[in-house]
Amino acid sequence: ESYMGSGFTSARILTKGKFEQKYGRIEARIKLPWGKGLWPAFWMLGADIDTNSWPACGEIDIMEYLGNDPTTVLGTVHGPGYSGGESISKSYSLTNSRFDTDFHIFGIEWGETYLNYYVDGVLYNQVTPEDVTGEWVFNKPFFIILNMAVGGNLPGSPNQDTVFPQEM
Numbered sequence: 001e002s003y004m005g006s007g008f009t010s011a012r013i014l015t016k017g018k019f020e021q022k023y024g025r026i027e028a029r030i031k032l033p034w035g036k037g038l039w040p041a042f043w044m045l046g047a048d049i050d051t052n053s054w055p056a057c058g059e060i061d062i063m064e065y066l067g068n069d070p071t072t073v074l075g076t077v078h079g080p081g082y083s084g085g086e087s088i089s090k091s092y093s094l095t096n097s098r099f100d101t102d103f104h105i106f107g108i109e110w111g112e113t114y115l116n117y118y119v120d121g122v123l124y125n126q127v128t129p130e131d132v133t134g135e136w137v138f139n140k141p142f143f144i145i146l147n148m149a150v151g152g153n154l155p156g157s158p159n160q161d162t163v164f165p166q167e168m
Contacts, residue, residue: 008164012147020047020141026062027107027118028146033166034100037158038067039149040168042106044142055083058137060115063106066155067162070098073106075117075125081134088132090117090125112139 003009021044028042041064046057059078066072076089109116115138117125129136148168151157158164 008150008158010147010149012145014143014145016047016143020143022141023110023112025107025109026144027105029103029105030063030168031103032065032099033168034067034070035158035162035166036068037151037155037162038166039152039155040065041147041149043145045145046137047141047143056080056137058142060108060138060142062108065099068155070100073099073119077115077127077132079132079134079137082132088127092119092124110138
């Protein structure tokens with residue numbers, strides 16, 4: 001759609017004020033889009049963000065994806081002392097498939113001293129307090145966000161080959 005001079009918009013669904021979780025298994029079954037400039041994610045923010053700003057509130061990126069690389073997703077944590085370009089992140093790549101051609105299950109198992117990252121039941125990363133360079137801020141409730149961002153610093157803008165509309 002055309003909006004404020006742009007030929008596209010982004011969208012998100014969040015559970016802030018409706019659902020919060022501390023520990024457990026959080027997962028979603030998602031089929032991702034494909035194209036330059038697309039940046040969908042399944043992530044969580046500390047429910048105290050209104051009084052404890054980012055990155056101090058904590059961020060858990062269960063799945064982050066750049067639409068121009070349809071075989072790779074990222075799992076990342078951000079907190080005080082390890083945010084933005086200094087975040088703690090690991091990628092997971094498919095060898096014989098793509099994230100835009102089939103549904104996949106992205107999830108974490110979250111305990112007091114660990115975050116385990118999964119794609120289709122395969123554990124590919126674990127983050128513990130020993131891995132962070134600052135405070136471990138993952139011992140409180142977080143809310144969930146599903147978003148389909150278009151553009152931004154990490155993926156850049158869509159190009160002439162990016163097909164619209166897209167969905168996640």
